[in-house]
Amino acid sequence: MTSGEASVRQRTGPRPLGLHLGLAQATLASSLAALVPVREGHFPWMADLAEDADRLRQDMAGFAVEDLLTEIGQHGHQQIGGMLRGIQKYHAHPYRRTERDVPVLWSEGGSRLLDYGTEDQPDTGPVALIIPSLINRSYILDLFPGRSFVDALAAQGIRPLLMDWGEVTDVERDYGLDEYVLNKLEPAAEAVFEACPSAPVHLVGYCMGGTLAMALATRMQARFASFVALAAPWNFHEGLSQAGRLFLGERQVWERVLGAFGELPVDMLQAFFASLDPSVVLQKFSLFDRMDPDSLRAQEFVALEDWLNDGVPLAAKVAEQCFREWYGSNLPYGGAWRIGGKIVSPEILEIPSMIAVPKSDKIVPPGSALGLAGQIPGARIIYPPSGHIGMVASRHAQDGLWRDVIRWVTQ
Known part of the structure; x- marks a missing residue:
C-alpha cells in the first residue's frame, strides 16, 4: 500500500478469532457452573466484592435454580449471538483508514x-x-x-x-x-x-x-x-491476573514458538492480552451489534479494532x-x-x-x-x-x- 491510499485488506479479526469464540462459550459455561455455589454462598469472592456478593445472593434466593439456569442460558446465548453479528458487521463496515504522507x-x-x-x-x-x-x-x-x-x-x-x-x-x-x-x-x-x-x-x-x-x-x-x-x-x-500469570508461566511453549518463528507472532501476543480480560470481545462486539453503523461512534470502534488487529x-x-x-x-x-x-x-x-x-x-x-x-x-x-x-x-x-x-x- 502506497502513502495516501486507503487500506482495502479484508478484515479477519478480532485476532485470534477462534480463541475469542472459545472464550465466549467458556464465559457462558462458567456462569452456569457458578450459579449454585453463588446462590448457596459457597463461591470464593474476592474480599472487596463481599457486599455486592451478599446482595446478589439475596436477590437470587427468590428464584428457583431451574429458572435462573434458564435465564442465564438465554441471556448468554443472546450475548454470543450479538457478538457474532457484531463481528460480521465489523468485517463488512466500509470505513478504511487512509495513510498520511508525513515527513x-x-x-x-x-x-x-x-x-x-x-x-x-x-x-x-x-x-x-x-x-x-x-x-x-x-x-x-x-x-x-x-x-x-x-x-x-x-x-x-x-x-x-x-x-x-x-x-x-x-x-x-x-x-x-x-x-x-x-x-x-x-x-x-x-x-x-x-x-x-x-x-x-x-x-x-x-x-x-x-x-x-x-x-x-x-x-x-x-x-x-x-x-x-x-x-x-x-x-x-x-x-497481573491469574490467567495472565498462567500464560506467562508456559515457558516451554513460548520458548518453542520463539525458536521456531524467530519472533513472537501477533496472534500469540493477542492471546496474552485476551488472558488479561477474557470477556472483553464478547462485551464489545455485542455492543457494536447495537450501534448505528453510520455513526461516528461506530467509525471509532472500527478504527480502534483495525488498529488492535494490525499488530x-x-x-x-x-x-x-x-x-x-x-x-x-x-x-x-x-x-x-x-x-x-x-x-x-x-x-x-x-x-x-x-x-x-x-x-x-x-x-x-x-x-x-x-x-x-x-x-x-x-x-x-x-x-x-x-x-x-x-x-x-x-x-x-x-x-x-x-x-x-x-x-x-x-x-
Whole structure:
C-alpha cells in the first residue's frame, strides 16, 4: 500500500478469532457452573466484592435454580449471538483508514521518526518526542481526524515527533531491549536535538514505549525538558491476573514458538492480552451489534479494532527479555534492569516528570504504572478517567489526557 491510499485488506479479526469464540462459550459455561455455589454462598469472592456478593445472593434466593439456569442460558446465548453479528458487521463496515504522507526526520532499519510539526511553528517552540509501544502500530496516536493526539499537540504549537517502529527487518532480527534503546532511541533523540537546537524537548512514552523511554531518560536526562509516561508498566508483578500469570508461566511453549518463528507472532501476543480480560470481545462486539453503523461512534470502534488487529511481531530476543526480565523477575521495579550495562534507575531523574495512570486500565494495571511514579522523585501523577487506549484515542481524550499533556508541555 502506497502513502495516501486507503487500506482495502479484508478484515479477519478480532485476532485470534477462534480463541475469542472459545472464550465466549467458556464465559457462558462458567456462569452456569457458578450459579449454585453463588446462590448457596459457597463461591470464593474476592474480599472487596463481599457486599455486592451478599446482595446478589439475596436477590437470587427468590428464584428457583431451574429458572435462573434458564435465564442465564438465554441471556448468554443472546450475548454470543450479538457478538457474532457484531463481528460480521465489523468485517463488512466500509470505513478504511487512509495513510498520511508525513515527513521523516530520522530512520534506521524498519523504524522512522515521523514529524507532525506545522510549518509555522517557531524554532524555539516545545517539541514532544513520543515513543509508543513496540507491539502496536504508532498510528493509535494519529487514528483519524478528530482522534489524533499528535494533531492536537501540533494545534497548540507543539512539534510532535512520533517514533514509528515499523516491522522487524533484518536489522532488528537479533535486537534486544539494549539495541532498541542504544541503536534506535538514542540516535533518534540525537537527531531531534540537532534539528531543534533551541527548543525544549519533552520525552513522552506510551505503554511499553514509556518503559523504554524511562531508560532513555536516565541516560540523557540533561538534554530533555521533562519526562512523561502514559500508562507505562513498571511493577510487572502488580495487578497481573491469574490467567495472565498462567500464560506467562508456559515457558516451554513460548520458548518453542520463539525458536521456531524467530519472533513472537501477533496472534500469540493477542492471546496474552485476551488472558488479561477474557470477556472483553464478547462485551464489545455485542455492543457494536447495537450501534448505528453510520455513526461516528461506530467509525471509532472500527478504527480502534483495525488498529488492535494490525499488530507487529516482537523480535525473539525482546520477547524473551520481556517475559524473563520484566514479567518474570520484575527487574525494572526491583532496580536491577540494565541497559548498556547501566541500571535504569528512576530515582536519579531530576527533570520534571508526569505519570498518567488510567483509572480503568486492563492492559497496564494502575499499580504497575504507579510503581514508576513512586520511584521518581517529585513525580506528578494524573488519573485519566478512561482506559489504556481510550485515554489517547477516544472522543473523551481531548478533555482529559490531551489537555493535561498540552498544559504540561506548554507551561
